[in-house]
Amino acid sequence: MSTDLDRLHVVVTAKVKLNDLVTRFEFVHAGGKPLPPFSGGAHALVEMRDGDVTRLNPYSLMSDPLDPSHYAISVRRDDAGRGGSVFLHDKVQVGDRLNLGYPVNLFALDLTARKHLMIAGGIGITPFVAQIKQLQSTGGAFELHYAARTQALATYADALRAAHPARVNLYLDDQNQQIPLERLLSGQPPGTHVYVCGPRGMIDWVLTTAHALGWPPEAVHFEEFLAPQPGMPFTVELAQTGKTICVGEHESLLEAMEREGVDAPYLCRGGACGQCETRVLAHDGTFHHHDHWLEEHDRNGRKIMPCVSRFEGTRLVLDR
Amino acid sequence: MTIQFNDETFRDDYTFRNSDWAIRRFPFPFHEDSYMYSVNMERHRGGPEGSVYAKRFDVDEHYISEMRDRALVLAEDPLRCQSLPHMTLAGWDLLELIMVNKSEDYPDLFELDRDGNKWRWINKPLSIDDSFIFMDEASLPYGPMEYITRQTQGDFAVLDQRENNLWMDAGMVTTQADWSLDFDIGMNFFEWHAPVPLAHEMGVFKRALKFLLNVQQGNPARRLNWTMTVNPLLDTSPENYHKWGVQKTTLTPENLGRKQHLRVELQTFYRLPRSNALVFPIRCYLIALEDLVTIPKWGRRLHRVIRDLPVELATYKGFIDNRPLILDYLSQFDDGLPTSPGVWPDLDSEPPLRR
Ligand code: HEM
Numbered sequence: 001m002s003t004d005l006d007r008l009h010v011v012v013t014a015k016v017k018l019n020d021l022v023t024r025f026e027f028v029h030a031g032g033k034p035l036p037p038f039s040g041g042a043h044a045l046v047e048m049r050d051g052d053v054t055r056l057n058p059y060s061l062m063s064d065p066l067d068p069s070h071y072a073i074s075v076r077r078d079d080a081g082r083g084g085s086v087f088l089h090d091k092v093q094v095g096d097r098l099n100l101g102y103p104v105n106l107f108a109l110d111l112t113a114r115k116h117l118m119i120a121g122g123i124g125i126t127p128f129v130a131q132i133k134q135l136q137s138t139g140g141a142f143e144l145h146y147a148a149r150t151q152a153l154a155t156y157a158d159a160l161r162a163a164h165p166a167r168v169n170l171y172l173d174d175q176n177q178q179i180p181l182e183r184l185l186s187g188q189p190p191g192t193h194v195y196v197c198g199p200r201g202m203i204d205w206v207l208t209t210a211h212a213l214g215w216p217p218e219a220v221h222f223e224e225f226l227a228p229q230p231g232m233p234f235t236v237e238l239a240q241t242g243k244t245i246c247v248g249e250h251e252s253l254l255e256a257m258e259r260e261g262v263d264a265p266y267l268c269r270g271g272a273c274g275q276c277e278t279r280v281l282a283h284d285g286t287f288h289h290h291d292h293w294l295e296e297h298d299r300n301g302r303k304i305m306p307c308v309s310r311f312e313g314t315r316l317v318l319d320r
Numbered sequence: 321m322t323i324q325f326n327d328e329t330f331r332d333d334y335t336f337r338n339s340d341w342a343i344r345r346f347p348f349p350f351h352e353d354s355y356m357y358s359v360n361m362e363r364h365r366g367g368p369e370g371s372v373y374a375k376r377f378d379v380d381e382h383y384i385s386e387m388r389d390r391a392l393v394l395a396e397d398p399l400r401c402q403s404l405p406h407m408t409l410a411g412w413d414l415l416e417l418i419m420v421n422k423s424e425d426y427p428d429l430f431e432l433d434r435d436g437n438k439w440r441w442i443n444k445p446l447s448i449d450d451s452f453i454f455m456d457e458a459s460l461p462y463g464p465m466e467y468i469t470r471q472t473q474g475d476f477a478v479l480d481q482r483e484n485n486l487w488m489d490a491g492m493v494t495t496q497a498d499w500s501l502d503f504d505i506g507m508n509f510f511e512w513h514a515p516v517p518l519a520h521e522m523g524v525f526k527r528a529l530k531f532l533l534n535v536q537q538g539n540p541a542r543r544l545n546w547t548m549t550v551n552p553l554l555d556t557s558p559e560n561y562h563k564w565g566v567q568k569t570t571l572t573p574e575n576l577g578r579k580q581h582l583r584v585e586l587q588t589f590y591r592l593p594r595s596n597a598l599v600f601p602i603r604c605y606l607i608a609l610e611d612l613v614t615i616p617k618w619g620r621r622l623h624r625v626i627r628d629l630p631v632e633l634a635t636y637k638g639f640i641d642n643r644p645l646i647l648d649y650l651s652q653f654d655d656g657l658p659t660s661p662g663v664w665p666d667l668d669s670e671p672p673l674r675r
Contacts, residue, residue: 006539036537039596065594066455102538108596110482111406134594137455138409218483267534275534 007047007099008035013070015094022123022155023089026063026072030097034068038103040131041195041223044071045101045269050087053251054258057084058270060126060197061103064133071100074155076123081230083250106272107197107223109134114191116142119179119206121198122149125156127223128197132160145179147171147202181206185213195221223272228252229290231310237317238262239281253306257320264306264320271308278304278318285313322428325384325445331392336552338611342381346607347372347584348615348663349544353624357519357633359527364542364588368664372586375425376540377418377472378603384445386473386495386554393494393555394470399502400557401466403478403490410478410490411465412455413592414599418468443471465490474586474603477501481596485509486532489597495554495604497547497583498638503558517632535589535598542588548639548646549583552606571642576649577610580642582622609649617660617670619653626650 010027017023029035038061045056059073078085092098107127109116116135118128125146135142144167148154151172160168171177185194194215196206203222210220230250237244238257247256254276257264267275271291283301291305304311304318328335338346349355367373372380393400403411419441423432431442437454448471452459460467469476469492478490485508493501504512509529519525535541549556550568571579586603613619626634627647634640655674660666 006536037593038537039594042596102536103593104536105596108481111409111480111595112482267536273534274530 006102008044008102010035010071010098010100012092012094012096012098014072015092018074018155019152021076021153022074023077024062024072024074025088025092026070027098027100028070035071036102037068038065038130039105039108040065040134041107041109041127042103042105042130043107043127043268043270044073044103046073046084046088047099047101048084048087048092050083050091053255055084055087055255056101056266056269058268060107060130062126062129065130066134066137074123074126104267104273106268107195107221109140109195110193110219110221111140112191113193113219114141115189115193116140117184117188117192117194118142118144119181119184119194119196119198119202120144120146121196121202122147122153123155124196124198124202124224126197128195129156129160131195132164142167144168145171145184147173147177147179147198149173181209182213185210185215193219193221195223197223200224224292228255228269228308229288229310231288232312234311234313234316236311237315238320239317240320247310252308253304253310257306262320266307269307271305274305276305276307278306278320280304280316281319282315282317283311283313284315285311287311323379323381323383326381328382328385330385330389330552330554334551334553336382336385336606338607339381343607343611343614344665344667345371345380346612347544347586347605348612348618348665349546349584350621350625351663352661353621353659354628355625355633356630357516357522357524359524359531361528361531361541361543361589364540372603372605373542376421376588377425377474377601378586379422379426379429379445379473383473387446387471389554390470390492390494397559400494401469401492402501402505403463403465404480404506407465407478407480407490407595407597408457408463410480410592410595410597410599411463413594413597414476414478415464415468416454417590417592417599418472422472446471466492472601474601477600477602478592479509479598479600481533481598484533486529486598488512494557496557496602497545497549497585497604498556498558498561500558515636517636518630532589532598535591537591537593540588540590542586545585545587547583547637548642549581549606550579550642552581552608554604554606568638568642571645573645573648576645577613578608580609580646580649581606582609582612609646613650613653615665615667616653616673617666619650619673620655620657621659623647623650623654 009030011030013028014026043058043060045058048055061071063072075085075088077089120128157170171179196203203224233249234247241262245256245260247253265275267273274293280301288310289299290308294303330336372378419432422430429444433440439454440451442449475493475495479486480489487508488504491501513525553564556564584605588601590599
């Protein structure tokens with residue numbers, strides 16, 4: 001799952017600053033070929049070589065899924081993060097070559113739904129932009145409720161409202177506007193699916209409210225990408241490979257394994273897909289789990305998701 | 321090489337034959353002298369030149385006759401091809417996948433010209449030359465899935481992915497080993513696998529599903545499955561069991577080598593881009609035991625596998641009653657010599673049969 005054949009070689013054709021935080025990047029295939037089509041909600045990993053560090057961060061594709069001529073992503077600058085978004089904002093320029101992973105969708109529309117109710121917070125708008133384009137061409141009913149801090153930070157709100165005035169609703173924090181969630185979730189026709197993408201707090205709010213109102217879990221979809229968080233360096237013994245490696249402050253456990261040539265599986269690198277799940281053989285210390293994948297009973301020293309989670313303590317042995 | 325297409329039947333007079341070329345490239349499924357269910361999946365990224373793994377959709381000498389047989393099955397029973405309403409987008413994805421791959425892999429047989437959404441598809445072996453609008457169903461004689469799978473060997477299950485499961489919401493199934501699309505339509509991965517013995521308890525399906533949910537665009541996977549079929553029948557469906565079930569009682573020591581076939585399915589898995597569905601092509605290859613044993617290694621090994629196969633599997637696969645007869649026949653081709661590891665014939669290195 002990690003060879004060069006899995007990469008799309010692209011060239012940056014546009015870098016558009018949308019507001020203080022968000023910049024859009026557009027890519028075309030470096031060989032002039034069409035890019036693979038994708039489904040609304042898909043993301044791609046963007047490979048960033050920043051000095052001797054290689055990062056692979058997931059970004060939602062927000063161009064038209066049926067248009068293979070180019071891809072677009074929108075990147076929110078995160079100065080406190082490990083530098084992936086800062087690298088894109090500061091270093092990547094039009095004309096640069098980048099490698100992308102193939103599109104992967106962990107936030108797909110349920111095509112059996114009669115109606116799609118979309119709830120977005122901040123940069124969480126991006127997967128919906130592509131989903132709305134998909135529904136436009138295949139003809140599905142949708143309704144978007146989009147919360148942002150200010151009008152200026154409501155990325156793409158104007159374009160969405162211009163295209164779909166009756167279906168797009170905007171709520172601005174600085175105007176004290178709030179999504180009327182309970183009312184929304186109570187008044188939907190049967191067969192409606194709800195989708196939420198945004199900050200953790202918003203996702204929890206929607207999940208809890210939907211649950212309390214009796215929504216079936218299979219009709220509730222969410223996505224939150226977790227950028228790996230920086231943290232204290234730690235040491236790991238890899239039992240299968242027989243290596244002991246150090247994970248630095250600004251790299252993830254998965255990145256450290258890759259740096260040491262350990263072939264570890266991965267897919268989303270954001271704690272959502274489960275592909276990199278790894279068994280813990282022994283430990284003495286505390287886990288900092290940041291994933292959405294593991295069951296509660298696995299978090300207590302049984303398993304770890306190396307793409308986003310960390311460890312603090314004297315000894316950690318993994319089955320890898 | 322250019323393929324010489326056979327003119328043959330898979331019913332009535334059964335004129336189906338494998339050429340020497342087809343025998344040597346047969347996808348023999350046993351890499352060792354015994355067999356048990358496992359999560360036997362690997363990437364589908366080519367294989368030795370000329371092998372059935374080399375191309376993404378293998379075309380062989382049986383192509384034209386297999387497509388003729390499919391048309392006969394569909395004429396009698398249109399429910400062999402079904403697509404629930406939300407699966408049309410996946411049908412277009414599948415049509416594109418097959419047309420692009422076949423025209424790239426077999427440029428002398430298939431041509432695809434694309435100008436935006438105006439497409440022209442030329443299928444020389446079947447004398448088809450159609451122009452149509454991509455994503456416009458009215459521009460094709462059938463729905464997109466049916467159109468392209470009437471021109472592609474193998475069955476197709478098209479699975480919708482939702483609720484962390486796969487749902488059999490569309491398919492073209494005319495060459496199946498005793499299961500029914502009409503029965504399974506709308507079922508999920510665990511429901512349609514319910515009849516399989518032992519594998520559930522072994523955790524095979526849980527792990528297999530986890531793998532499948534993560535099959536990604538640009539990174540297809542494959543596995544082999546196998547069973548035994550009396551007479552070279554493609555359509556061994558429950559719907560027609562009354563026609564083929566009785567043929568299992570016609571085996572004799574004299575006709576067994578000719579009538580008993582090993583049936584191998586090359587199953588592949590592709591993520592479909594626009595719909596995020598998964599397509600599961602199930603390509604059936606048949607070989608008469610008398611042809612199979614011309615490869616000494618395969619003769620030795622098949623005898624040992626069939627002899628030691630757990631009763632549950634031989635029963636599920638439907639040959640428990642004939643197993644003694646089959647073993648009598650195969651034992652003539654097992655001289656007890658060791659076999660080399662792996663599935664390949666190894667004709668140059670494996671010794672001929674010692675009598
Ligand atoms: C999504 C793709 C798949 C589809 C559509 C599919 C479908 C089926 C069907 C319809 C049957 C017949 C069940 C019956 O008796 O009615 C079957 C059997 C079986 N399947 Fe799958 N299957 C899929 C993937 C897999 C995978 C990945 C495995 C991996 C281990 C697997 C293992 C088996 C086994 C062991 C049997 C019994 C076969 C025999 O002994 O002849 N299947 N499958």
